[in-house]
Amino acid sequence: MYKVVFDGSREKADHKSVYANTIQALAAEDEKIIALDADLMNSSGTFKFWKEHPDQMINVGVAEANMMGIAGGLSAVGRIPYVHTFGPFASRRSFDQTFISIGYAGNSVRIFGSDPGVCAAFNGGTHMPFEDMALMRAIPGATVFDISDAVLLGWVLRDIKSNEGVTYLRSTRKSFLKIYEEGSTFEQGKANLLREGKDAAVIACGLMVGEAMLAAEELAKEGIELTVIDMFTVKPLDHEAVAKAAETGAIVTAENHNIIGGLGESVAASLLEQGLPVAFKRHGVMDRFGQVGAVDYLQEVYGLTAKDLIVSVKETIAKKK
Amino acid sequence: MDRKRELELQEFAATIRAETVKEVADLGFGHIGGSLSVVEALAVLYGEVMKIDPKNPDWDERDIMVMSKGHAGPAVYATLALKGYFPMDWLKTLNKPGTNLPSHTDRLKTPGVDMTTGSLGQGSSTATGMALGRKLAGSDSRVFLFIGDGESNEGQVWEAAMFCSHYKLDNIVWFVDYNKKQLDGFVEDVMDMGDFQEKFEAFGFHTQTVDGTSVREIYDAIEAARQAKGKPSCIILDTVKGEGVSDLIEIELNHHVQFPEEMANRALEQVTAALERVRKELANV
Ligand SMILES: Cc1ncc(C[n+]2csc(CCOP(=O)(O)OP(=O)(O)O)c2C)c(N)n1
Numbered sequence: 001m002y003k004v005v006f007d008g009s010r011e012k013a014d015h016k017s018v019y020a021n022t023i024q025a026l027a028a029e030d031e032k033i034i035a036l037d038a039d040l041m042n043s044s045g046t047f048k049f050w051k052e053h054p055d056q057m058i059n060v061g062v063a064e065a066n067m068m069g070i071a072g073g074l075s076a077v078g079r080i081p082y083v084h085t086f087g088p089f090a091s092r093r094s095f096d097q098t099f100i101s102i103g104y105a106g107n108s109v110r111i112f113g114s115d116p117g118v119c120a121a122f123n124g125g126t127h128m129p130f131e132d133m134a135l136m137r138a139i140p141g142a143t144v145f146d147i148s149d150a151v152l153l154g155w156v157l158r159d160i161k162s163n164e165g166v167t168y169l170r171s172t173r174k175s176f177l178k179i180y181e182e183g184s185t186f187e188q189g190k191a192n193l194l195r196e197g198k199d200a201a202v203i204a205c206g207l208m209v210g211e212a213m214l215a216a217e218e219l220a221k222e223g224i225e226l227t228v229i230d231m232f233t234v235k236p237l238d239h240e241a242v243a244k245a246a247e248t249g250a251i252v253t254a255e256n257h258n259i260i261g262g263l264g265e266s267v268a269a270s271l272l273e274q275g276l277p278v279a280f281k282r283h284g285v286m287d288r289f290g291q292v293g294a295v296d297y298l299q300e301v302y303g304l305t306a307k308d309l310i311v312s313v314k315e316t317i318a319k320k321k
Numbered sequence: 322m323d324r325k326r327e328l329e330l331q332e333f334a335a336t337i338r339a340e341t342v343k344e345v346a347d348l349g350f351g352h353i354g355g356s357l358s359v360v361e362a363l364a365v366l367y368g369e370v371m372k373i374d375p376k377n378p379d380w381d382e383r384d385i386m387v388m389s390k391g392h393a394g395p396a397v398y399a400t401l402a403l404k405g406y407f408p409m410d411w412l413k414t415l416n417k418p419g420t421n422l423p424s425h426t427d428r429l430k431t432p433g434v435d436m437t438t439g440s441l442g443q444g445s446s447t448a449t450g451m452a453l454g455r456k457l458a459g460s461d462s463r464v465f466l467f468i469g470d471g472e473s474n475e476g477q478v479w480e481a482a483m484f485c486s487h488y489k490l491d492n493i494v495w496f497v498d499y500n501k502k503q504l505d506g507f508v509e510d511v512m513d514m515g516d517f518q519e520k521f522e523a524f525g526f527h528t529q530t531v532d533g534t535s536v537r538e539i540y541d542a543i544e545a546a547r548q549a550k551g552k553p554s555c556i557i558l559d560t561v562k563g564e565g566v567s568d569l570i571e572i573e574l575n576h577h578v579q580f581p582e583e584m585a586n587r588a589l590e591q592v593t594a595a596l597e598r599v600r601k602e603l604a605n606v
Contacts, residue, residue, distance in 0.1 A: 039471060039504045039511055042574050047505060059505055061474030061512025062441050093440065122350075122416050124423040126391070126439030292416050292423035 128290025134261020177210030197225025389444025471503025533558030
């Protein structure tokens with residue numbers, strides 16, 4: 001069970017230490033666990049663990065495609081690999097190796113792509129993945145997460161230990177708005193209902209969950225009641241949660257990702273296939289490349305703030321039949 | 322090269338270094354270590370070797386430079402600004418909202434930047450493609466490519482090297498910034514690359530190793546590379562990550578660093594003093 005403790009404040013625990021601590025704890029519990037990184041341990045926080053446990057924490061150097069192949073091979077001989085690199089290199093840079101050497105070959109690897117979307121900030125356009133979920137969703141049987149909160153991150157990292165095939169999660173290394181109480185538990189493939197309202201529903205993931213909660217608070221002041229859903233498992237999608245959201249008659253999806261190939265298209269397909277006619281809008285990055293800047297600035301540039309979301313929600317409510 | 326010209330290039334290098342430090346100091350953090358190790362090579366290329374026209378950055382017959390380790394952007398920007406490709410005050414906009422000077426070099430944003438880089442390894446192929454294109458067109462313009470020693474972990478680097486050799490691209494010079502460090506520390510500890518000289522020779526390159534802080538050695542090596550016909554060239558620059566700034570050299574993980582005011586001031590003092598020393602010497606020849 002999870003408990004929502006959102007009060008608009010920044011998460012105290014940075015996600016970076018959550019990743020490093022969880023990997024370290026998992027490795028201590030099970031010698032089959034092995035983590036790999038591509039010259040970004042100083043970024044993922046696993047640097048110290050590497051120095052202490054070079055048998056369970058492997059640096060492959062700046063060679064992401066090679067890393068995916070090595071992880072596939074480790075899986076084939078019974079190890080439980082976790083790999084990390086920045087999102088673009090964890091997805092597009094090494095896509096065929098993940099697709100073939102892990103997915104198609106029947107191996108099981110958990111891939112953490114850090115700095116999703118605008119979180120790549122000062123690293124700029126080359127490092128800013130607005131398409132990673134689109135790519136990973138297209139791998140047969142893959143599980144894809146967009147992480148909204150540090151408690152959720154820790155839980156997902158543990159729970160995917162026994163996942164089969166390709167598992168991909170994207171999460172910031174810094175901190176997002178705090179959503180869940182410490183000790184909360186979740187279920188893969190089951191969306192979290194954070195707030196219930198009758199006027200419209202925002203189905204969000206990752207960075208946009210906090211923004212959706214902020215938007216809901218603002219809209220409540222105007223008498224508009226919003227349902228907010230954290231669709232942290234982007235694949236497989238929770239169709240029941242989509243149907244529940246459809247009861248409001250207006251759905252806006254919100255993602256720190258291109259509107260092509262991400263959460264929005266997935267929810268749209270679900271709505272149509274379930275025969276649920278609602279007013280609908282995909283809110284996300286409008287088919288653009290990334291650029292350099294602070295996260296706040298980039299959220300404004302790409303329309304990923306609560307303020308922008310409020311505009312989309314109102315537009316969508318106005319289209320309700 | 323006579324002594325005066327050598328000192329002039331040293332002065333150019335010291336100026337690039339000072340401007341690079343200022344850029345990152347203005348921002349308060351950045352990829353400064355790997356920017357400072359390529360400064361002398363940039364000074365020789367843009368100060369002496371390359372056929373360029375800063376007023377006409379897209380000139381068809383120009384020589385080309387690709388900084389495949391694109392995070393050395395700050396050093397490239399200082400060089401280009403000093404050559405007059407764009408106003409010096411752009412340097413204050415590094416990574417600021419709406420800037421034309423992003424962390425990693427971007428051909429669509431910055432006049433004088435010939436290729437977009439930042440995803441390591443990729444510049445080695447794009448530079449190779451540009452060299453092939455120029456060669457097929459019968460042009461005598463040359464392509465200069467910088468790669469990092471850590472970047473060389475990427476298989477793509479070696480695929481491009483193989484290609485340069487197979488197609489006898491003698492119009493390309495590869496510089497390996499052999500500063501012995503990558504992001505997680507020493508290359509030797511992260512992914513040992515062995516002997517770069519032997520590796521590039523084995524790939525069919527005319528290969529030389531020089532002191533990467535000596536403008537004379539770098540210049541002589543580029544001239545020798547020009548004479549090597551029928552094969553690509555590689556010049557291994559023996560360098561130090563953070564060259565010229567003692568505080569930075571001392572930091573073990575000096576890839577992307579916080580650059581607080583006090584440290585920035587000390588760094589500025591050190592690079593400015595170095596510049597003054599060269600100027601004094603230059604005044605005496
Ligand atoms: C494909 C890719 N993977 C990872 C990174 C992140 N990254 C940027 S620089 C760097 C280390 C590069 O080391 P090196 O080439 O030696 O650069 P230098 O030490 O000269 O700055 C890494 C891992 C990247 N930019 N591109």
